[in-house]
Amino acid sequence: MEKTPLIKTSAFYGICVVGHLTEKCANCFHPGEKVGRRTLPIKRCKVLNGILEFAGKEMSLTSNLALLERSSEAPSISRKEVRLETDVLVIGGGGSGNFAALTAREQGASVILAEKAWNHRAGCIGAGLDHWQFFLNEGEDWDTPEAFTRWMVETVGPCDYKVVSQAVTNKMLEVKSRIENLGVHFVQDKLTGTYERTQSFGQPGPWWLMSDNTVVLLPALSTKVRQNGVKVLDWVMITELLRDERGSIAGAVGFNVRRGDAYFISTKTVILATGAANRLTANSSGNPFNTWISPFCTGSGHAMTLQCGAKLADIEVGRATLIPKGFGTPGVNAITGMGGYFVNRKGERFMSKYHKMADRAPRGVLVGAVMKEVAVGNGPIYFDVRHLREEDREYLLNNLFIVDKPVLGEYYKQKGLDLAKDLVEVEVCEFMPNAGIFINENCETSTQGLYAAGACTTACPTGIAQASICIAQGLTAGENAGKKSKMLARPDISEDVIVAAIDRIYKPLNGGSILPLELNARIVDACSVLRSLATEETLKQAFQKLQDLKSLSLRANNLHDLMRAHEVEHLLIVALATVFASIQRKESRQYLRRKDYPDRDPAMDKVHLVVEYATSGGLHHSFTPRDLGPYTGS
Amino acid sequence: MPPSVNGELCDGCTLCVRSCPGDILYFDKQAKIAKVQYPDECWHCDVCRIECTEHLKGKPAISFTLPSSWLH
Numbered sequence: 001m002e003k004t005p006l007i008k009t010s011a012f013y014g015i016c017v018v019g020h021l022t023e024k025c026a027n028c029f030h031p032g033e034k035v036g037r038r039t040l041p042i043k044r045c046k047v048l049n050g051i052l053e054f055a056g057k058e059m060s061l062t063s064n065l066a067l068l069e070r071s072s073e074a075p076s077i078s079r080k081e082v083r084l085e086t087d088v089l090v091i092g093g094g095g096s097g098n099f100a101a102l103t104a105r106e107q108g109a110s111v112i113l114a115e116k117a118w119n120h121r122a123g124c125i126g127a128g129l130d131h132w133q134f135f136l137n138e139g140e141d142w143d144t145p146e147a148f149t150r151w152m153v154e155t156v157g158p159c160d161y162k163v164v165s166q167a168v169t170n171k172m173l174e175v176k177s178r179i180e181n182l183g184v185h186f187v188q189d190k191l192t193g194t195y196e197r198t199q200s201f202g203q204p205g206p207w208w209l210m211s212d213n214t215v216v217l218l219p220a221l222s223t224k225v226r227q228n229g230v231k232v233l234d235w236v237m238i239t240e241l242l243r244d245e246r247g248s249i250a251g252a253v254g255f256n257v258r259r260g261d262a263y264f265i266s267t268k269t270v271i272l273a274t275g276a277a278n279r280l281t282a283n284s285s286g287n288p289f290n291t292w293i294s295p296f297c298t299g300s301g302h303a304m305t306l307q308c309g310a311k312l313a314d315i316e317v318g319r320a321t322l323i324p325k326g327f328g329t330p331g332v333n334a335i336t337g338m339g340g341y342f343v344n345r346k347g348e349r350f351m352s353k354y355h356k357m358a359d360r361a362p363r364g365v366l367v368g369a370v371m372k373e374v375a376v377g378n379g380p381i382y383f384d385v386r387h388l389r390e391e392d393r394e395y396l397l398n399n400l401f402i403v404d405k406p407v408l409g410e411y412y413k414q415k416g417l418d419l420a421k422d423l424v425e426v427e428v429c430e431f432m433p434n435a436g437i438f439i440n441e442n443c444e445t446s447t448q449g450l451y452a453a454g455a456c457t458t459a460c461p462t463g464i465a466q467a468s469i470c471i472a473q474g475l476t477a478g479e480n481a482g483k484k485s486k487m488l489a490r491p492d493i494s495e496d497v498i499v500a501a502i503d504r505i506y507k508p509l510n511g512g513s514i515l516p517l518e519l520n521a522r523i524v525d526a527c528s529v530l531r532s533l534a535t536e537e538t539l540k541q542a543f544q545k546l547q548d549l550k551s552l553s554l555r556a557n558n559l560h561d562l563m564r565a566h567e568v569e570h571l572l573i574v575a576l577a578t579v580f581a582s583i584q585r586k587e588s589r590q591y592l593r594r595k596d597y598p599d600r601d602p603a604m605d606k607v608h609l610v611v612e613y614a615t616s617g618g619l620h621h622s623f624t625p626r627d628l629g630p631y632t633g634s
Numbered sequence: 635m636p637p638s639v640n641g642e643l644c645d646g647c648t649l650c651v652r653s654c655p656g657d658i659l660y661f662d663k664q665a666k667i668a669k670v671q672y673p674d675e676c677w678h679c680d681v682c683r684i685e686c687t688e689h690l691k692g693k694p695a696i697s698f699t700l701p702s703s704w705l706h
Contacts, residue, residue: 117655121681126655128684215684257657285704289656289675296656296677326704328677406680410698415705517674560657560672 077260077509077559081502086112086231087485088478089252089267091238091301094123095467096454097273098221099178099474100481101230104271107482111230112265116237116257116563117296119222123275124294124455125467128215130404131208131333132186133466134176136195142205145169153631155202155362157434157461157590158314158608161629166441167459171472179471182220185213187399198337201463202355202362208337212399236263239505239566241270241304241450242493249308249449250491253501257563262502268488269481272437272452273474274301276319276465277574279520279567280527281430284326288524291328292321292429293455293465298567299574301456305437306573306613310445313608313624315436315574316581318530318591319462320367325380325425327411334400336360338392340385342370343423344378363463364590367428371593382423393419431530431591433578434462438610443477449488453477458608462590508565512555516564522549523568523575533595536583543579546572580619581611605632636673636698637682643695644668650682650696667695 088104090097093115101113115122135148145165152164180186186209187196197206226232238254249270254263277299279288289295302312322332322342335341341349341359354369355361361369370381385393397419402409417424437445437452439459444451454460454470508516526545529538549572556562587601588594607623614620636658637650644667651659651668658672659682670676678698686694 117657118652121653121685122655127680285701287674289677290704291677294655294677294679295675326706327700405678406683407678407698407700411700411705414700563657 078256079506080261081264082261083264083266084112084231085266085490086110087267087488088112088269088271088481089114089238089265090230090271090273090478091252091304092123092273092275092297092454093117093119093222093232094218094273094275094454094470095125095221096470096474096477097123097271098218098225099175099471100271100273100451100453100478101225101232102221102228103475103478104482104485105225105228105230105478107479107486109482109485111482112233112267113225113230114233114236114238114252114254114263114265116235118234119225119232120219120234122218122222124297124465125214126218127406128211128213128217128403129467130210130214130400131198131337131466132176132179132184132211132214133203133207133464133468134172134209135207137173140205142203143207145172147204148172148207149629150631151203152461152464153628156463157364158317158626159459159461160441160627161631162627163439163441163459165629167439167443167476168469168472171475172468174475175468175471178475179214179217182224183213183216184211186211198333200333200336200360202357202360202365206337208333210400212403214403233263235259237563237566238263238265238300238304240501241308242497242501243308243447244491244493247309247447248491249447250493251498253498253505255505255559255562257559260559262505264498264502266490266493267449268485268491269449269451271443271474271477271481272301272304272450272456273454273477274299274304274456276435276455277302277315277433277571277578278430279571280432280523280575280578281531282524283323283328283429284427288430288520290326292323292330293432295328296567297455298571299433299456300567300570301452302433302436302577303570303573305445305447305450305452306577306611308445308447308450309613310447310450311438311610311612312436312577312581313438313458313610314461314581315433315578315611316585316592316609317434317462317589319432319434319465320429320591321363322367322370322381322383322426323429324383324408324411325427327408328429329401329405329408329411331401331404331408332363332366334396334404335383335385336366338385338396338400339388340383340396342366342426343382343384344373345380346378348378350378367591368593370426370428380425381427382425384423385419386421386423390420428531431527433574434590435460436611438608439473442480443473444480449484449491451477451481505566506562508554508556508562512553514552515555515557516561516568519549519552519554520564520568520571523572527575527579530578530582530592533593534582535594535596539579539583543576543583546576546579550576577611577619581609581621584621585609636670636676637696638699639668639670640695640697641665641667643690643693645690645695647689649685649689653681653685655679655681 087109199206275297453473
């Protein structure tokens, strides 16, 4: 769609140099004001259709005063109620959510996207990404859609053949062209013009493309989403979904995390694009925000899925990676893709003992191998890139590591590590539940009107957390939810239900017994069993500890706390489901290691372990067959 | 460890406060610069420094120092 030219409104929306914006600002017409040693010119903000263009970037119009205040000193929390109607509600910005909003809108549906941060930089790739995974279908056997589907089903984790083929594989090349149209550039050989490609994680060939500028993607995507008529609610956290009497999706409630306003959104369909479930455990630093992927995703979508009567699957097999000791960051595929490898305390390369692809083995194998080496006394474990050519090592540091996680450069510097001379000690990062919202090939859950896309679903399984796979699902979910919503009537939902749900949002502000991060710490403590060898007994103890935490009421002193309170409330639901499911899985698989069942049970290759709420309210598990297609499972 | 904001370089544009996905920064009305309110909740995603670098044309007011306990 063409961008409509900005129009002059009759009311001036001004912004003064200290960032105050009000609809009729008495302070906004200063010619300039000294701040420190600079004199800053006045900035005039342009507003069109509720979209504020601030300093050249777009965001929802909101009171700057509340936005910028120290949240513990916010003058008062607004309890203004905003009621909206839409065909499709996407919960979560980021890659999957924004693309889902786009494709839903392309179906002609009305779309709202609610993101609890600024959509411009939300999610795991708000600051960029170094690697994108694509088959290119250019002739080699390994470079085909079918090879990719096979790798997912056989190697990566307990996903389904038809779901992966339709919801992910079929959309992968469209993901590539859409992100290229938004400005993402992939590194090419200067002489031949062919893409630079690398291989890791058990891929049958070099599927990784490298990007030097993915930092442009989220802003460009967020702008396009707004310009295409999606109503973006920045800084709005959805806390609960509401269903009609038939159990179908009918609406959602939430609040503005910086102002306090309550939102009720009547919607025919919801797409959960809420990311993975983090902060369940912590790495050796003990800080649950020091994570591999975004710690601000705490399984809200997973929790809402259970609360809506839908299912999670295989969450207990977990997800983890290897990190430089003490610092949560991606980077393993960069290390192994560029030819780096892992050594133990004796200086031995050991990965070939565990897999024929050695350091290019699937992620789960690498992590399991490091755990085993440490268990037999061969730790600490290190990664070694001293042998790389200098230009490759420089590329690894400057074009991969610090493109993916810029502060990683500070880590090496401040730790005094020189990658040319030093080994870098690694550890297994925090344990996260495996992506778990159980979806079909249309990204639908078993609850009418409820869809999910991205790192929160069973189509982004344990051994991979990759944007192309997440975004492919966003495209699928948006298209399907958009189409479906046009066939659905506006749902009915009683005013009593809405009012009660809105009241629940603010309950922690009225007092309680525990602050959010204190409860988070107790969840981390209870779930620490998942980071080591577990037994039936220790898992049941963990489950009981988590059950006891349910009786505590969360307290929030301000809006920031309130956001954290809802995050941790959702996290507790996910923690209970994960530990419950771990007890039911009588084997070790991927990251779940049981001392009492140390081996993988081949019969479990063919089934999903599904968790949902029973009608009585407690957790219930069952087994359902996996769709392996023509392949064997993992 | 959270970002550090250099008060001499910060021009109070508030882009970091807006862009932080974790809501850990705020704008100090007296000092007229951005400050960190929730240091332990920083993910080190670098979004604040990215926005600051673009706004201040390559010379950001934000830098990062990691906690010693994460380095040893």
